[in-house]
Amino acid sequence: MLVRLIYASRAAGEVNAELLDALLRSSRQNNPAIGVTGVLCYSAGMFVQVLEGSRSAVSSLYNVIVRDPRHEKVELIHFEEISERHFADWTMGQVNMSKVNNGVLLKYSARSEFNPFDMSGEAILLLLDDLIATAAISK
Numbered sequence: 001m002l003v004r005l006i007y008a009s010r011a012a013g014e015v016n017a018e019l020l021d022a023l024l025r026s027s028r029q030n031n032p033a034i035g036v037t038g039v040l041c042y043s044a045g046m047f048v049q050v051l052e053g054s055r056s057a058v059s060s061l062y063n064v065i066v067r068d069p070r071h072e073k074v075e076l077i078h079f080e081e082i083s084e085r086h087f088a089d090w091t092m093g094q095v096n097m098s099k100v101n102n103g104v105l106l107k108y109s110a111r112s113e114f115n116p117f118d119m120s121g122e123a124i125l126l127l128l129d130d131l132i133a134t135a136a137i138s139k
């Protein structure tokens with residue numbers, strides 16, 4: 001049985017390219033072995049991540065991620081059973097927020113700045129769909 005989990009968090013300190021690379025390296029190294037796919041998005045001090053896979057794999061990974069000192073205030077946005085993955089092709093896709101135009105953000109949120117803490121899980125998924133269509137997500 002598959003589930004999808006979405007959470008948002010705040011970076012604990014400065015987030016530079018090395019830190020993002022390290023997170024994506026861990027994800028791409030560990031997630032295939034446990035059958036987890038998803039997308040990680042970072043912008044303006046905030047992370048949002050979608051994790052898909054078996055309930056036990058997603059739950060244990062989420063428990064590891066929540067304890068990671070590189071971020072804080074982890075907020076669970078969405079958790080549901082799913083019949084199919086949305087991000088089957090993404091071990092852990094990375095959203096390039098510099099490629100995201102304000103119009104796309106405004107379509108799904110109250111303001112044109114990205115703030116996952118103000119968005120529903122459904123709006124986040126619709127936004128990510130748009131980003132996939134406009135190739136703003138890289139594998």
Ligand SMILES: Cc1cc2nc3c(=O)[nH]c(=O)nc-3n(C[C@H](O)[C@H](O)[C@H](O)COP(=O)(O)O)c2cc1C
Pocket residue numbers: 009023026027028029030031040047049061064065066067068070071092
């Ligand atoms: C925002 C964020 C997202 C993360 N996503 C993942 C992930 O998808 N998979 C993963 O294995 N570790 C992820 N991590 C890292 C884990 O918290 C942990 O450091 C890692 O799994 C440890 O394994 P490693 O020693 O192989 O790096 C994430 C950390 C943060 C802060």
